[in-house]
Amino acid sequence: MPPQRPPGPARGLALAALIVGIGAFLFGLIPVFGALVGIVAVVLGILALRKHQSKGMALTGVILGGIAVVSSIVVTIGAFALVGTTGDAVAEIVASATAQPLEQSEPVEPAEAAEETVAPEPEAAAVPAEYKSALTSAGTYASMMDMSKAGIFAQLTSEYGGQFTVEAAQYAVDNVDADWSANALASAKTYQEQMAMSPAAIHDQLVSEYGAQFTVEEADYAILHLND
Secondary structure, three states: OOOOOOOOOOOHHHHHHHHHHHHHHHOOOOOOHHHHHHHHHHHHHHHHHHOOOOHHHHHHHHHHHHHHHHHHHHHHHHHHHHHHHHHHHHHHHHHHHHOOOOOOOOOOOHHHHOOOOOOOOOOOOOOOHHHHHHHHHHHHHHHHOOOOHHHHHHHHHOOOOOOOOHHHHHHHHHHOOOOHHHHHHHHHHHHHHHHOOOHHHHHHHHHOOOOOOOOHHHHHHHHHOOOO
16 A cells, blocks of 8 residues: 555644635725734634644734734724814814904993902813824724733834824823723633633733733733633
């Protein structure tokens, strides 16, 4: 009998990463949705590489997923910026149209003028426009993509992401209204339901610097409440 070739390595995850990566690449220009699909493709590709499955398929899935994430995030930020600019312009038009000069009525009597007046408090320093934009983007990442504080900071300052200054990004993550432990739990449930990962693997993915970048405490909370 001629010798038979040994069976090739399993490639289920690698094939899934490739398919999802192609889908993510096609939907990359859709705000938020394209980024979510791209993240799934990247995670599948990383898992396939760890299991030594088809390297070509896995890398292709990771690359396509990464492109989709960047494209979707750029489109999302552009949409928010356009909406914010339009809203400010409309507000200025309405304010200028409704403003009317005040007419002085009768002279104030001396007795009335003698009343003590309270000096208005000085207004707080205006927040720069870049800081406001960074805060808006951080709110989108936190509420719609369940990202961690470190992950949002990295995305805001990335040359392939928001390209904000470090100061603007720090202001955004310090002032965004987010529950980081709740975000960690939401991400953990996604890994469990969509990728059938074990609690230990989910914990590693949550705290990995190449993964979700949550703190150990936030990851512990997510695993503790994973089946609630």
